[in-house]
Amino acid sequence: MxxxxxxxxxxxxxxxxxxxxxxxxxxxxxxxxxxxxxxxxxxxxxxxxxxxxxxxxxxxxxxxxxxxxxxxxxxxxxxxxxxxxxxxxxxxxxxxxxxxxxxxxxxxxxxxxxxxxxxxxxxxxxxxxxxxxxxxxxxxxxxxxxxxxxxxxxxxxxxxxxxxxxxxxxxxxxxxxxLLENVVDQMTTGMMMLDRNATVVWGNRVAKDLVHDSSGMTLHNQQLRFMNNAVHHSFRNILSQIPRQRSGLERHILVVKEEGQNAIEIMFTPYMKNGMLQYVLMYLKDVEATTFDVKEIQMLFELTPAEAHIAVAIAEGLTLTEYAEKKGVSIGTARIQLKSVFSKMSIGRQSDLVRKLWQSVSTESLIIQ
The missing domain is CATH 3.30.450.80 (Transcription factor LuxR-like, autoinducer-binding domain)
Structure with missing residues (x-):
């Protein structure tokens, strides 16, 4: 006994x-x-x-x-x-x-x-x-x-x-x-880990604050949802595309903008293990809090000063016409500069330009404040 x-x-x-x-x-x-x-x-x-x-x-x-x-x-x-x-x-x-x-x-x-x-x-x-x-x-x-x-x-x-x-x-x-959570919570970029059903598995302090303070996003039973149907559809479409990616290097960008609030730019990237999707990593950034250093962009992508200025302006939301008017140059000159930027950065669309510059500033923002 x-x-x-x-x-x-x-x-x-x-x-x-x-x-x-x-x-x-x-x-x-x-x-x-x-x-x-x-x-x-x-x-x-x-x-x-x-x-x-x-x-x-x-x-x-x-x-x-x-x-x-x-x-x-x-x-x-x-x-x-x-x-x-x-x-x-x-x-x-x-x-x-x-x-x-x-x-x-x-x-x-x-x-x-x-x-x-x-x-x-x-x-x-x-x-x-x-x-x-x-x-x-x-x-x-x-x-x-x-x-x-x-x-x-x-x-x-x-x-x-x-x-x-x-x-x-x-x-x-x-x-x-x-220790790791404390370090991650000091980052200026929001980070979240989602499963395939958009359930939030983990998130740092900045990401949780951005979602909590945004009227365009919400968490319900730990599932991330966007209040705008078109944005939510784009979000679900991104989640459906990611498992089909092979390299694990692809990036997707989504912008959430509600009236009276700063835009939130979101980058999605897969976390792969043995060729299989484990989670979707989501990086969130308050666009107004995002600052591009023209000199750093110039050095990073080997641009001329004029090319760096137009690249930053487009990434920060200006149209080509608005930039031309602001700088006092013709729209044709602005187009030529932007075309040169595309060539040097090996991209073909303005959305790719935003993605590349956003990635560069996001990487830098991983430095502890």
Missing amino acids: HNVKDQQLFADMYQCALNTSHWISVLDQVKARMNVASVVVQVLKLGTTDLEWEARDSFSLEHSALHDKWVNNADNPRLCIESHRPLQVIRDDDVFPENCPIFRKFLKRLARAGLGKAIMLDITMPDSTLLTLVAHRHCDDTRPYDADTENFLYALAPHLTQVFTLTAQLSHVMQHQA
């Missing part, structure tokens, strides 16, 4: 890797299985008294102030016990003679905390830390720890080790994820 319940307990312990608060429930079960007053799990830096991590059962948490005052401090003689094996179970009686004055004094302190003698499971971890489980009897419970209790702790040891290994690995991954 013990074996079945023990296996259930060991399995339940693995939930602690995802939910650290679950340790209370698990240690309460360990406490009941061992028929003791309290159970605590600690991680100490090997060879020191430095406590790096701790989990307690509900009784120990309730009486934590009392336990810390009389037991969990540098005066605890158990901290002087050396680990001679990577895995060992130690009873107080194995280490301290009954007439040891230091331990007899410590027993009195234990009694003030309502605790009696202990049994410990010590595991030396690969990272030079000591993972230890300490179980205490009640102060008036003088029963010795039997072979069944010792065997239970040895059976518990590999599961306890594995849970802490998984916890450390998961913590490392979560720290990196939090």
